[in-house]
Amino acid sequence: MRSKVLIEQALESAVTASEAQGCPPRLAAAVRHAVFPGGARIRPQLCLAVSMACGNDDPGLAMAAACAIELLHCASLVHDDLPCFDNAATRRGQPSVHAAYGERLAVLAGDALIVMALGRFASSGARRIERLPDVMATVVQGVGMPTGIVAGQAWECEPRVSLAEYQRAKTGALFTAATRAGALASGVRAEPWAHLGDWLGEAYQVADDIRDVIADPGLLGKPVGQDATHGRPSAAAELGLGGAVEHFDRLVAQAIASIPHCAGAPQLRQLVQLESERLVPVSMTSTAGVVRRPMVVA
Amino acid sequence: MRSKVLIEQALESAVTASEAQGCPPRLAAAVRHAVFPGGARIRPQLCLAVSMACGNDDPGLAMAAACAIELLHCASLVHDDLPCFDNAATRRGQPSVHAAYGERLAVLAGDALIVMALGRFASSGARRIERLPDVMATVVQGVGMPTGIVAGQAWECEPRVSLAEYQRAKTGALFTAATRAGALASGVRAEPWAHLGDWLGEAYQVADDIRDVIADPGLLGKPVGQDATHGRPSAAAELGLGGAVEHFDRLVAQAIASIPHCAGAPQLRQLVQLESERLVPVSMTSTAGVVRRPMVVA
Numbered sequence: 001m002r003s004k005v006l007i008e009q010a011l012e013s014a015v016t017a018s019e020a021q022g023c024p025p026r027l028a029a030a031v032r033h034a035v036f037p038g039g040a041r042i043r044p045q046l047c048l049a050v051s052m053a054c055g056n057d058d059p060g061l062a063m064a065a066a067c068a069i070e071l072l073h074c075a076s077l078v079h080d081d082l083p084c085f086d087n088a089a090t091r092r093g094q095p096s097v098h099a100a101y102g103e104r105l106a107v108l109a110g111d112a113l114i115v116m117a118l119g120r121f122a123s124s125g126a127r128r129i130e131r132l133p134d135v136m137a138t139v140v141q142g143v144g145m146p147t148g149i150v151a152g153q154a155w156e157c158e159p160r161v162s163l164a165e166y167q168r169a170k171t172g173a174l175f176t177a178a179t180r181a182g183a184l185a186s187g188v189r190a191e192p193w194a195h196l197g198d199w200l201g202e203a204y205q206v207a208d209d210i211r212d213v214i215a216d217p218g219l220l221g222k223p224v225g226q227d228a229t230h231g232r233p234s235a236a237a238e239l240g241l242g243g244a245v246e247h248f249d250r251l252v253a254q255a256i257a258s259i260p261h262c263a264g265a266p267q268l269r270q271l272v273q274l275e276s277e278r279l280v281p282v283s284m285t286s287t288a289g290v291v292r293r294p295m296v297v298a
Numbered sequence: 299m300r301s302k303v304l305i306e307q308a309l310e311s312a313v314t315a316s317e318a319q320g321c322p323p324r325l326a327a328a329v330r331h332a333v334f335p336g337g338a339r340i341r342p343q344l345c346l347a348v349s350m351a352c353g354n355d356d357p358g359l360a361m362a363a364a365c366a367i368e369l370l371h372c373a374s375l376v377h378d379d380l381p382c383f384d385n386a387a388t389r390r391g392q393p394s395v396h397a398a399y400g401e402r403l404a405v406l407a408g409d410a411l412i413v414m415a416l417g418r419f420a421s422s423g424a425r426r427i428e429r430l431p432d433v434m435a436t437v438v439q440g441v442g443m444p445t446g447i448v449a450g451q452a453w454e455c456e457p458r459v460s461l462a463e464y465q466r467a468k469t470g471a472l473f474t475a476a477t478r479a480g481a482l483a484s485g486v487r488a489e490p491w492a493h494l495g496d497w498l499g500e501a502y503q504v505a506d507d508i509r510d511v512i513a514d515p516g517l518l519g520k521p522v523g524q525d526a527t528h529g530r531p532s533a534a535a536e537l538g539l540g541g542a543v544e545h546f547d548r549l550v551a552q553a554i555a556s557i558p559h560c561a562g563a564p565q566l567r568q569l570v571q572l573e574s575e576r577l578v579p580v581s582m583t584s585t586a587g588v589v590r591r592p593m594v595v596a
Binding site for chain 2: 018019020021022023024025026027028031072075076079082084085101102103104105107108110111112114115116117118119121122123124126129130132133134136137139140143144145146147148150151153154155156157158161165169
């Protein structure tokens, strides 16, 4: 898909610029390790896809938002993998940043990535600069306090937490930011597009719970069984595997149904469907003995 | 000083907004602990003082930059105190964030503060929105890769490092960002104002090295002797105590001499002189047997 190529190029250019003369070489290497090779880049793709569906009259601003969101996602993975959190030795099939570069550089690489996200907005070359504050505000909302992904991770440090609130903040918030920012970058109201991010974010979190139970760790690129090991709330534990898969399929259908009427709607529906099959493949669930109804996308 | 009161109010309002409904209570408490009570708030005061000297025709943007810089500074202190870095139990006379709330919330509070800094720019209400990208870029330069404070901290993870490069990035970069951002927020070229930040940042780092050797830990609010304990480069170790104090006084004089000709120059000179006496008081150095020449400010 062309937008994924453009996202990779923009991320490469952001990381390369940060490696300029004077940068401590091991920090530069740790940051590069955190960003490449990436995962599916689903959040920035979603942001760009919504921006395109909304006319995409300021592609620089849309790409800045998309890259900022991906860099913030990478930062959260680096910090979530730290020994004091998941203590995960692998990520995306390679050593986690702290496993490869040590805990100190993992903390700093995460920090540098958050700052780099701010830098994307500084150098967006936005044509419609008046849109910049709202786009940034929606990304901040998806990442920071009180209800962004940092807050989501912080719920793991609280004595009481509701599964919905935890998952909404830990994963959903950044998906919602992606669809909202895509709309705002194109000068369109964010609210009608928030639902797509909401449903997809929830679906993604449920998929993560499902994969943590039945995925092949080699294919997943990270250890499985982490939710049970860390006693984390999980849809698979709460609903059973079959119930979790059914819940996932329903969420994806709701995401698709929520897409506002616009010229780019068919492409967006297709993107969501492809992504859902990538996340929880029929082959994986059928191996685990779960029967699913085929999804029909209008 | 009036600008310090305004800075405290703006920080309070930023932190209060982040504690809105839905925020994990312990994360909110850890972030508040990291920001209040603050230190001298010298970086944001410097930013506002330069902005005022340059006409201050967009006070919202100047205050956003000042607060962002202070929040980023607070974030760096929280992460620097972590067990994997300095493992400092106290900061500003109270328990460090990780000592009070644990390592996980210290990592997350630092992250939340960096994101909150981005949020300051999103909600600055800047009148001259076209200045926003340059102001943000200069703050990013002071904090991120390749040569900001995150990179400065990362030099501690390298086998070889020059003292000048390390200190320039670890402390100086944010001072330079403060003076540059203050000028840019008022629509003035940044370069003539960079020198003030450069000299003051270097002076501040040397002061830190001096205080680590001879300060009263009760008054300093954090443990002393940390540079020797962690084998860190230090001006006091390199030049001796007397040499370091002489170096400090010379840097302050150069900072004062670098202030560009403008209406607000006398107030700025006074601010720098007051701050230098607060940093390395004559009473402290004379107790340690160091003789200093009195500073004459034109």
